[in-house]
Amino acid sequence: MSEKEVKNLEEIFEARIARDEKIEPKDWMPEKYRKTHIRQISQHAHSEIIGMLPEGNWITRAPSLRRKAALLAKVQDEAGHGLYLYSACETLGVSRDELYDQLHSGKAKYSSIFNYPTITWADIGAIGWLVDGAAIINQVPLCNTSFGPYARAMVRVCKEESFHQRQGYEIMLTLCRGTQEQKAMAQDALNRWWWPSLMMLGPTDAESVHTEQSMKWKLKRKSNDDLRQQFIDQTVPQADILGLTIPDPDLKWNEETGHYDFGEIDWEEFWQVVKGHGPCNKERMSARVNAWNNGEWVRDAAMAYAEKKEANKLKEAI
């Protein structure tokens, strides 16, 4: 195809997206669209998969059967979300194996929030309330993104996500209405998860390199800073109901803007964690890689069994 023809196709393509038409896997698309989507959707999938690890840590120690059943269901949902997203990503012509390879080799990133440890039960509450809360804010606009399989996966994810946040908030509420020690535990979890949750919504607009292109393709409908503000505005009153204090001395309601003002985010910490120097980066990667490697004989055995069964069927037919 000549350069001019590609340019023409690109214009038609951009116009389709501008008209809110969806792009489906077999449609022509610019190489950059394909690559950007593979990167974003796979990162999203990896985050769901790695996201199971901090919470999985508490399944055996959940304080009641009710909490255990809920946490187990939530972690199973994260696995499901990872699978919806991997399958959406594979429609772009990348194999599951390549995607896993990128994760295991460290070439692909996942959300840096999962590199923090879950040291008390209250962390499970804080993750549901804050981390899933921030994830919902990030994900809801993606239900309308331009790539059909991604948008459809996100609709399913968003439907399931609201239980995650509510179960987390309920854990926090129970702790806050409990003993002094329990309330202190909830406050401690909020103190540790607040800032990483704000970072989860991404670098500031000034630092965000992909924003303009992503807006055009509807991979992004609001800027990182707008999403962050939305998260803060909605979360502060929820903390008030719990009777907890947000660990930010500069946080205050601004009558004029109709939003909360908040303090400086430590972006140095964010970039350190992204680069692999967070508290749990190594632990998460090794847990994931070990799970994959140690499961290899099971996958091979299942495949060998399937092939044997198929061969027997053929023999009987003859």
Add this chain to the structure above:
Amino acid sequence: MSKNWPLWEIFVRSKNGLEHRHFGSLHAADAEMALENARDVYTRRNEGVSIWVVESKNITASNPAENGEMFEPAQDKVYRHPTFYDLPDEVKHM
């Protein structure tokens, strides 16, 4: 690793009376495992009463680049639609 699990397309009937609809895909060693995995991945909240699994390689799809030849012939056949026919207003519902 010897061989990767193949990809399967998953179709779910959400309730009797409705058709099976494409829900997504997943990897499994064989059809039976694809059904079991589909139940766990796509029907955790009673989304279905019946599941079909089809190995992806067995699906033949039309090519959107040829949508013109494929679908345009139907566009100029307005006489296939009821509104093409002029009837007096006295004939109320037909």
